[in-house]
Amino acid sequence: MSGMPLEPFLYLDHNATSPPSEAVCRALQAALAARLGNPSSPHLLGRRARTELSNARDSVALLAGCDADRLLFTSGATESCNHVIRHARRPNAPSPSIVTSVIEHAAVAGAAERESIAGRSVSTIAVDSNGLIDLCSLEDLASEGNALVNLQWVNNEIGVIQPIEIVAQICAKHGVLLHVDASQALGKLTMEIDSLGADFVSFSGHKIGAPMGVGALYVRDRRTLPALQVGGEQENSRRAGTENVIGIVGFGAAAAERFAEMPALISRWTALRQWFESNLPFGARVNAQFVERVANTVSATFRGVDCAVLLARLDQRGLYVSQGSACHSARPEPSHVLRAIGLSESDAYSTMRFSFGASTTLSDVQLACAMVKSEIESMSRRDGVAVA
Numbered sequence: 001m002s003g004m005p006l007e008p009f010l011y012l013d014h015n016a017t018s019p020p021s022e023a024v025c026r027a028l029q030a031a032l033a034a035r036l037g038n039p040s041s042p043h044l045l046g047r048r049a050r051t052e053l054s055n056a057r058d059s060v061a062l063l064a065g066c067d068a069d070r071l072l073f074t075s076g077a078t079e080s081c082n083h084v085i086r087h088a089r090r091p092n093a094p095s096p097s098i099v100t101s102v103i104e105h106a107a108v109a110g111a112a113e114r115e116s117i118a119g120r121s122v123s124t125i126a127v128d129s130n131g132l133i134d135l136c137s138l139e140d141l142a143s144e145g146n147a148l149v150n151l152q153w154v155n156n157e158i159g160v161i162q163p164i165e166i167v168a169q170i171c172a173k174h175g176v177l178l179h180v181d182a183s184q185a186l187g188k189l190t191m192e193i194d195s196l197g198a199d200f201v202s203f204s205g206h207k208i209g210a211p212m213g214v215g216a217l218y219v220r221d222r223r224t225l226p227a228l229q230v231g232g233e234q235e236n237s238r239r240a241g242t243e244n245v246i247g248i249v250g251f252g253a254a255a256a257e258r259f260a261e262m263p264a265l266i267s268r269w270t271a272l273r274q275w276f277e278s279n280l281p282f283g284a285r286v287n288a289q290f291v292e293r294v295a296n297t298v299s300a301t302f303r304g305v306d307c308a309v310l311l312a313r314l315d316q317r318g319l320y321v322s323q324g325s326a327c328h329s330a331r332p333e334p335s336h337v338l339r340a341i342g343l344s345e346s347d348a349y350s351t352m353r354f355s356f357g358a359s360t361t362l363s364d365v366q367l368a369c370a371m372v373k374s375e376i377e378s379m380s381r382r383d384g385v386a387v388a
Helices: 021-034 046-066 079-088 107-117 135-142 164-175 245-278 307-318 336-340 347-350 362-383
Strands: 071-074 098-102 120-125 147-152 177-181 200-204 215-219 297-301 352-357
Touching: 021 245, 046 071, 046 200, 046 245, 071 079, 071 098, 079 107, 079 147, 079 200, 079 215, 098 107, 107 120, 107 147, 120 135, 135 147, 135 164, 147 164, 164 177, 164 336, 177 352, 245 297, 245 362, 307 352, 307 362, 336 347, 347 352
Parallel strands: 098 120, 098 147, 147 177, 177 200
Antiparallel strands: 071 215, 200 215, 297 352
């Protein structure tokens, strides 16, 4: 197709998906060439496949800081979130009421809406201008008992980190279940899931460079969640169906690589973010700037700029970024996250997200910043728009 780059050369959309590294690609190629059998088969090739699954599970568990036996592989965080919200409950208890926040990913928000339509009680917690949840409201809702609290650890659009340890303490105090969507937290924060106290934690593989279509679900007590699928003994009878061995191998390789690199990576991301935010066009505003965020994410508002147009212009030049969640990129409505933190509709449309990955360098960030500036200046000359 003429006029389109053959390959992305400047990719700053790692919160949407992070491409596999060379090490992950080598692991995938080796697994494909290994003639692995069905993991449920008793012969040598089946045993080899089971070993690959076990090794991958150990690697993901190490990154997450949990017992590998509490992890089951899924097709991704969306599957995990949907199943927990639909089916989680205490033994011999009725379905719990659902508690979530106004800035959750569609995987949680959509599942909660479905349950609301079905007649279950759903409560939504507000956030402040930085995207932090109202802990007093959480305490009030948890005190009513028999609830399932569902919260992102890290927001996918603005990068804000919720005080999930405090959330877990509140839930434990009132004996309610806690489900954490850790899709954007895995590999960006140091985790000790077993000691956190969450009942369920959902993970996505492709956010850290695994192939798309593989994720995991942490279940602290299997009595609180029925099997995702029945019809086989895979995943310790928790999710029937032949496992996605190749995808899981990739997830394990990505987790092992991220575990080894994460301290240095976070330090580098922090320096890159500081440079990037300091050199944005004059008048640009960084959302959630003064609270704790993951180091790889910048949400910037360029007031008066149509960022849909800016996004298209940057795309033509080979800079790949986004306006928000990839799962909502085709929708005309402004970001619900940005509206929830108090941005006007106009400012929400004037906001872009830049997210770094393991491969992002200072030269990438410098070039991206220069391209953003030049395109906004070009739009200003053409349309009389100025960042204010």
